[in-house]
Amino acid sequence: METINAALIEAFGEAPRYRTLAAPQAGGHHELVDVLAVGLHPVTRSIASGQHYASPGALPFVPGMDGVVRRPDGSLAYVGGPGSATLAERTLIDPDDAVPLPADIDPAVAAATMNPAMSSWIALHARVPFAPGQDVLVLGSTGTAGSMAVKVARHLGAGRVVAAGRSRERLEQNLADGADDIVVLSPNTDATAAALAETAANVDVALDYLWGKPAELAVRAIVTARTDHARLLDWVHIGAAAGSTATIDGAALRSNALRISGSGFGSIDMRRANLPGLAAAIASGAVAIRPRIASLRDITAAWGHRDEPGERTVIQP
Ligand SMILES: NC(=O)c1ccc[n+]([C@@H]2O[C@H](COP(=O)([O-])OP(=O)(O)OC[C@H]3O[C@@H](n4cnc5c(N)ncnc54)[C@H](OP(=O)(O)O)[C@@H]3O)[C@@H](O)[C@H]2O)c1
Numbered sequence: 039m040e041t042i043n044a045a046l047i048e049a050f051g052e053a054p055r056y057r058t059l060a061a062p063q064a065g066g067h068h069e070l071v072d073v074l075a076v077g078l079h080p081v082t083r084s085i086a087s088g089q090h091y092a093s094p095g096a097l098p099f100v101p102g103m104d105g106v107v108r109r110p111d112g113s114l115a116y117v118g119g120p121g122s123a124t125l126a127e128r129t130l131i132d133p134d135d136a137v138p139l140p141a142d143i144d145p146a147v148a149a150a151t152m153n154p155a156m157s158s159w160i161a162l163h164a165r166v167p168f169a170p171g172q173d174v175l176v177l178g179s180t181g182t183a184g185s186m187a188v189k190v191a192r193h194l195g196a197g198r199v200v201a202a203g204r205s206r207e208r209l210e211q212n213l214a215d216g217a218d219d220i221v222v223l224s225p226n227t228d229a230t231a232a233a234l235a236e237t238a239a240n241v242d243v244a245l246d247y248l249w250g251k252p253a254e255l256a257v258r259a260i261v262t263a264r265t266d267h268a269r270l271l272d273w274v275h276i277g278a279a280a281g282s283t284a285t286i287d288g289a290a291l292r293s294n295a296l297r298i299s300g301s302g303f304g305s306i307d308m309r310r311a312n313l314p315g316l317a318a319a320i321a322s323g324a325v326a327i328r329p330r331i332a333s334l335r336d337i338t339a340a341w342g343h344r345d346e347p348g349e350r351t352v353i354q355p
Contacts, residue, residue: 043355044126045337048098050088053341054125056334059100061128068130069110071117075149075329076105076124078340078351085120092120092303100126102353104153106145107131114139116152116317120303125337127355137313143321146329150350151186151320154327156313157276158187158245161301162194164310166243166272170195175238176217177256178247178279180208182347185215186325187245187276190316192216193324200238202256208347223252231255235263244273250281257286261294268295275300 040061045054064070076082084090086101102125104118115136123129139148158176162168174191178184180203191199192215201212202221209220219237223230234256238244241260246253257273264271273296275284290296299305319325329352332340340351 042127043334044100044123045102045334045353046098047086047101050093050097053338054086054101056337059126062123062130064130067132067134069133070128071107071109071115071131073124073126073129073355074106074108074114075145076102076353076355077149077153077329078343078345078353079103079153081153083341094121099123100129102126102129104149105129106139106143106149107136109133109136114141114143114145114148116148116313118153125334125353127334137317139317140321143317144329146331146352146354147326148317148320149352150327150329151325152313152316154183154350155186155190155316155320155325156311157183157247157301158190159194159313159316159319160306160308160311161245161274161276162190162243163312163315164306164308165274165299165301168194168243168272171197172242173198173200173238173240175200175202175241175244175256175260176212176247177202177244177252178277179203179212179217179220180205180347181247181277181279182327182345182350183277184245184247185212185348186327187247188212188215188217189325190319191245193319198241200241202234202238202252211348227255231259234259239263240265240269242270242272244271246273246275247277248280249275249278249284251284252280253284254286257284257290257296261290261296264294267293270295270297273298276302
């Protein structure tokens with residue numbers, strides 16, 4: 039029997055173990071590919087924990103919700119989505135869902151960056167009619183996905199990029215990454231509202247990684263300060279780092295061209311997402327996260343590691 043080495047989740051809530059399993063068999067529409075690099079993203083751990091809506095119902099299973107693979111024709115591809123099993127030497131993919139990668143891309147950098155950069159990339163391609171020159175607020179710019187959103191907005195030709203978050207040190211990094219202005223989200227809500235009104239009153243798009251109280255405050259401050267209330271403000275809820283609910287006054291919607299939407303699994307038309315464009319941006323170095331390499335053999339220890347800001351653990355089989 040042909041075998042592969044893989045990570046295996048044997049109990050929900052526990053780290054995966056390094057195991058030898060029967061090799062998957064190509065067949066039907068599915069293709070057997072070599073796995074080159076797999077990022078350990080928060081959503082990867084969340085799905086593996088059994089708590090995510092995309093978690094498998096039965097144990098054991100091979101985790102890994104995305105990765106960089108080499109296809110039988112030698113080309114590189116990014117694959118993923120719920121139901122993937124990429125934390126293995128080889129895995130089965132649906133070729134229709136494979137995103138072609140440039141031959142010269144660093145697989146580890148691509149595996150580290152595609153997932154955290156995708157949230158803003160997809161939102162600006164497939165959830166709002168973003169056009170170069172428009173102004174973008176990133177609410178929650180100090181997290182991994184939020185800081186990537188600053189780089190992505192800059193790369194896609196945003197007019198002004200305003201970065202808002204709690205950590206002044208990380209906001210300084212946002213400036214280095216291309217933000218034009220920063221807003222410190224401080225416990226002083228009046229000062230925060232005034233700063234948002236001053237710097238972000240007329241943005242066209244808000245990429246919101248926080249939701250909760252910061253979103254309530256930011257929506258109120260910005261719609262109150264808008265100079266043209268009929269100018270479209272697309273508010274895209276991407277993450278809920280500060281709370282899963284937010285209360286928006288109906289008057290804000292009636293008296294402003296405020297449009298609230300969300301972006302994530304389920305709301306995206308992937309045909310409009312232009313992921314090969316993101317791969318090209320990563321290959322060019324315009325958008326990248328530093329990979330912290332670990333071997334598949336060390337998966338249990340790597341699973342427990344908490345990445346520093348700006349880095350992502352990447353497993354290489
Ligand atoms: N929909 C999608 O496609 C998608 C994709 C990626 C991520 N997400 C979601 O987006 C959110 C952020 O992801 P991430 O990767 O950037 O997470 P992360 O790296 O863990 O960072 C979380 C950020 O949220 C900030 N934060 C938490 N509570 C806050 C509050 N009350 N006020 C201000 N800032 C607060 C943290 O600031 P401090 O450092 O000051 O604590 C940190 O900067 C998560 O909810 C994640 O699940 C969604």
